[in-house]
Amino acid sequence: MGTNIKLAWRNLWRNKRRTLITVASIFFGVVFSAYMTSMQEGSYTKMVEIVVKFYSGYMQVHHEDYWENKSINNTFEYSSELKDMILANKDVDDVIPRLESFGLASSKELTKGSMIFGIDPQGEDKLNQLGLKVREGKYLQPNDSGVVIGAGLAKYLQLTVNDTLVIISQGYHGVSAADKFPIRGIIKHVSPELNKMIVYMSLPKCQEFFGAENRLTSLVVHVIDQDHMKRSLRRLKESIESPYSIMSWEEMQPEVVQQIESDRAGGVIMKAILYLVIAFGILGTIMMMIMERRREFGVMVAIGMKKAKLASVIFFETLFIGLLGVISGILFSLPLLYYQSANPIPLTGQAAELMEDFGFAPYMFFSVQWEVFSQQAISVFIITLIIAVYPVISILRLKAIKAMRG
Amino acid sequence: MNIIEIKELHKIYDESEVKVHAVNNISLNFEKGEFAAIVGPSGSGKTTLLNMLGGLDKPTDGNILIDNTNLHKLRSSELIRFRMMNIGFVFQAYNLIPVLTAKENVEFIMHLQNKNKKEREERTMSLLKAVGLEGRENSRPSKLSGGQQQRVAVARALASKPKFVLADEPTANLDSKSTEQLLSIMEELNKQEHITFIFSTHDQRVVNKARRVITIEDGKVISDIRKDVESDSK
Ligand SMILES: Nc1ncnc2c1ncn2[C@@H]1O[C@H](COP(=O)(O)OP(=O)(O)OP(=O)(O)O)[C@@H](O)[C@H]1O
Ligand SMILES: [Mg+2]
Numbered sequence: 105m106g107t108n109i110k111l112a113w114r115n116l117w118r119n120k121r122r123t124l125i126t127v128a129s130i131f132f133g134v135v136f137s138a139y140m141t142s143m144q145e146g147s148y149t150k151m152v153e154i155v156v157k158f159y160s161g162y163m164q165v166h167h168e169d170y171w172e173n174k175s176i177n178n179t180f181e182y183s184s185e186l187k188d189m190i191l192a193n194k195d196v197d198d199v200i201p202r203l204e205s206f207g208l209a210s211s212k213e214l215t216k217g218s219m220i221f222g223i224d225p226q227g228e229d230k231l232n233q234l235g236l237k238v239r240e241g242k243y244l245q246p247n248d249s250g251v252v253i254g255a256g257l258a259k260y261l262q263l264t265v266n267d268t269l270v271i272i273s274q275g276y277h278g279v280s281a282a283d284k285f286p287i288r289g290i291i292k293h294v295s296p297e298l299n300k301m302i303v304y305m306s307l308p309k310c311q312e313f314f315g316a317e318n319r320l321t322s323l324v325v326h327v328i329d330q331d332h333m334k335r336s337l338r339r340l341k342e343s344i345e346s347p348y349s350i351m352s353w354e355e356m357q358p359e360v361v362q363q364i365e366s367d368r369a370g371g372v373i374m375k376a377i378l379y380l381v382i383a384f385g386i387l388g389t390i391m392m393m394i395m396e397r398r399r400e401f402g403v404m405v406a407i408g409m410k411k412a413k414l415a416s417v418i419f420f421e422t423l424f425i426g427l428l429g430v431i432s433g434i435l436f437s438l439p440l441l442y443y444q445s446a447n448p449i450p451l452t453g454q455a456a457e458l459m460e461d462f463g464f465a466p467y468m469f470f471s472v473q474w475e476v477f478s479q480q481a482i483s484v485f486i487i488t489l490i491i492a493v494y495p496v497i498s499i500l501r502l503k504a505i506k507a508m509r510g
Numbered sequence: 511m512n513i514i515e516i517k518e519l520h521k522i523y524d525e526s527e528v529k530v531h532a533v534n535n536i537s538l539n540f541e542k543g544e545f546a547a548i549v550g551p552s553g554s555g556k557t558t559l560l561n562m563l564g565g566l567d568k569p570t571d572g573n574i575l576i577d578n579t580n581l582h583k584l585r586s587s588e589l590i591r592f593r594m595m596n597i598g599f600v601f602q603a604y605n606l607i608p609v610l611t612a613k614e615n616v617e618f619i620m621h622l623q624n625k626n627k628k629e630r631e632e633r634t635m636s637l638l639k640a641v642g643l644e645g646r647e648n649s650r651p652s653k654l655s656g657g658q659q660q661r662v663a664v665a666r667a668l669a670s671k672p673k674f675v676l677a678d679e680p681t682a683n684l685d686s687k688s689t690e691q692l693l694s695i696m697e698e699l700n701k702q703e704h705i706t707f708i709f710s711t712h713d714q715r716v717v718n719k720a721r722r723v724i725t726i727e728d729g730k731v732i733s734d735i736r737k738d739v740e741s742d743s744k
Contacts, residue, residue, distance in 0.1 A: 118608065400604055402604075406566055406593070407593065407666070408590055408594020408619065408622055409590075411590070505561050
């Protein structure tokens with residue numbers, strides 16, 4: 105084995121230029137793919153962050169019937185046992201209660217359907233810095249009796265801070281709900297849709313309004329580390345029983361998952377084409393090498409080297425070319441992408457405006473998660489293995505005298 | 511005692527339209543310690559005969575027994591192993607592995623035989639000394655002259671302690687001085703260590719050194735002359 109590897113390694117440098125060109129092609133392929141993957145994954149992470157921060161949180165606990173039928177009747181009692189049970193999970197950072205329902209919001213002449221969010225102002229602010237999104241007026245106090253509404257809704261209803269908002273809805277078990285609320289602040293919500301229909305209320309006020317004393321539609325579960333989400337979800341799914349159920353953001357927002365998946369698939373096709381081109385480059389090199397060395401192979405087999413042994417030498421040569429390309433490519437992209445992820449590329453123009461609207465700094469973000477690199481390593485490794493079949497077969501079929509005759 | 515017995519050997523090439531009877535009913539025996547040249551005009555069948563003798567090519571008919579092993583009854587993997595253990599080869603060119611040094615080339619076959627490091631090194635050094643390449647053991651083939659390369663090839667052929675060494679025109683690419691050197695080294699090894707050499711050649715000076723000259727024409731042995739030199743111990 106040792107001699108085979110030594111032979112393979114030395115053979116690699118017989119035609120230095122050709123080896124280096126082949127290695128360089130893999131190197132550039134790896135760097136390019138890693139860069140692209142990093143940028144894609146970076147943007148998905150941001151996207152998930154938006155979804156998670158402003159919509160659902162990583163996970164939510166509901167009444168088991170709530171997701172099918174989002175009615176105020178499918179709420180549950182907020183008990184400290186439930187909260188403690190969830191918090192007992194060491195990955196869980198915090199739980200934030202919400203009561204969400206629909207209602208009609210009106211000013212003097214105008215009416216619009218709206219979403220009413222009863223929230224814990226402090227908890228919500230901690231989770232998603234909601235307070236910072238207030239453009240006019242103030243954010244909610246813990247037991248506030250006023251509301252904060254989306255800028256779009258305020259504009260439609262022609263209302264501003266300190267005006268009065270009237271909300272009509274149906275409360276818990278059919279009680280009618282109607283009340284007047286002073287507007288404390290106007291918020292620019294990251295989602296243009298929600299911006300046109302959102303009304304934030306303090307949780308106690310909201311529960312009182314809907315006649316749903318101490319009841320919630322959802323408990324937002326915040327995990328310490330996004331990477332541990334899967335693990336904590338699994339554990340929580342085991343421990344949470346009927347009448348409660350827990351859902352991940354992926355279950356609650358399948359369209360986001362789908363969008364990411366289809367975008368990823370586009371990237372995969374591009375990378376596949378790139379790697380295919382590289383694969384043919386490697387194959388060409390290997391074929392040339394085999395052709396040039398036929399006589400030598402013939403002599404080696406003639407003097408008694410087993411073909412399998414010779415094939416393993418060539419196999420290692422192919423493998424080394426792949427390894428050199430991948431290792432150099434990853435060694436180069438690692439610091440590059442770490443730098444890029446620490447220093448995202450600033451965006452300009454429309455894209456920048458859009459991101460700012462969403463409450464995010466307008467940058468192109470990069471991911472340095474392990475998959476960005478391992479994906480390239482695995483791709484090149486598989487390519488090399490497939491290509492290595494060619495020299496192995498041609499050596500196993502080699503006829504020593506024919507090869508020596510040239 | 512015969513170490514090689516060739517019995518009614520035939521080789522017919524019939525892949526192309528014209529059939530070529532390259533070896534036509536050759537029967538020959540070789541004893542241990544022979545220094546035999548196979549001569550004949552181009553196309554007479556020398557290479558074909560040596561290739562079959564070395565187990566590199568299959569006869570159309572007839573048998574070759576090496577120490578009572580019927581060479582062409584072996585399976586192909588056994589045959590490769592048989593070659594490695596019993597036959598030393600020196601070819602006209604491309605003998606050496608270019609990326610290995612002279613020493614490593616000689617050691618290579620002992621690696622294949624799984625000899626231990628101590629034995630490998632001792633044998634390699636003594637063989638390189640015997641072929642007059644002491645001090646050049648760390649040179650790669652490209653840094654050696656053609657004659658030096660062929661001497662490394664001889665050392666390599668002997669490294670496996672073969673029963674005999676086959677050399678198909680080993681001097682064809684060499685100038686007269688290198689030819690002289692290679693031949694005297696082979697002769698020396700033959701005399702001192704009783705190594706059996708069977709080689710083909712076109713070169714009259716090489717023929718002159720041989721103690722047995724087998725002439726073939728059109729695939730047939732037309733003469734087999736032993737020059738009686740000093741009688742060796744049998
Ligand atoms: N693979 C082959 N297919 C068909 N015919 C062949 C093949 N190899 C050799 N021959 C023919 O067999 C005959 C003997 O060839 P061989 O190479 O053994 O001669 P040789 O004595 O070694 O000649 P030279 O001195 O030129 O090396 C020639 O007529 C040659 O054309
Ligand atoms: Mg010949």
